[in-house]
Amino acid sequence: MLARFAQLAPVALTLSLFPGAAQAGEPFVPSWIKNDPAAKSAAVEIIADWNVVARYAKENVRTDIMDFNGYWGGNLTLAVPTGWSVRIEFINHSSMIKHSLMVTRTYTQLEMPIKLREEDAIWGAYVDPGGIWPQHDAQLNFVAKQSGSYFLACPRENHLRDGQWIGFEVRDGLEQAMAIVHEDKFPPEDPPGRL
Numbered sequence: 001m002l003a004r005f006a007q008l009a010p011v012a013l014t015l016s017l018f019p020g021a022a023q024a025g026e027p028f029v030p031s032w033i034k035n036d037p038a039a040k041s042a043a044v045e046i047i048a049d050w051n052v053v054a055r056y057a058k059e060n061v062r063t064d065i066m067d068f069n070g071y072w073g074g075n076l077t078l079a080v081p082t083g084w085s086v087r088i089e090f091i092n093h094s095s096m097i098k099h100s101l102m103v104t105r106t107y108t109q110l111e112m113p114i115k116l117r118e119e120d121a122i123w124g125a126y127v128d129p130g131g132i133w134p135q136h137d138a139q140l141n142f143v144a145k146q147s148g149s150y151f152l153a154c155p156r157e158n159h160l161r162d163g164q165w166i167g168f169e170v171r172d173g174l175e176q177a178m179a180i181v182h183e184d185k186f187p188p189e190d191p192p193g194r195l
Ligand SMILES: [Cu+2]
Pocket: 066, 098, 099, 100, 154, 155, 156, 159, 164
């Protein structure tokens, strides 16, 4: 599965920053992250239902998962340095379903609420929990104040439980924002997410 990243230069980083990295790919800066280290800021573009159409087009692929940039169920972690400003351009690429985005605590599958409310947002970071319409976009700006593990999740009813979330790590000592794909959480027949 690493062939998926063959053309991407790995970012130098000690993997010890990422517990469990043994089953994860190399941290990399995808096209949808733009770092500005001098300003301690990262611009991130997240598209809801980025490849749901591609997944529907294939057989033997679990097609009922809504995604962020083609990732879902924590099979990607977005990591940013502690204290950086994060500006997310959130685009709903669905043909018919409203989606939203919220920074939350982590949840086990059993802990996940049916839907997330404003008060579930860490640092008050969320887009309208009712969701934005298909083909619309919204901006989410926040400072990653506190190191730790979080989720970026869709607050709409059943979307978190159905897997519309990715990991979000705020880490001391990181030089820039980057992503880590967790291949062990990817069904082998599933098309890759956005690089
Ligand atoms: Cu959603």
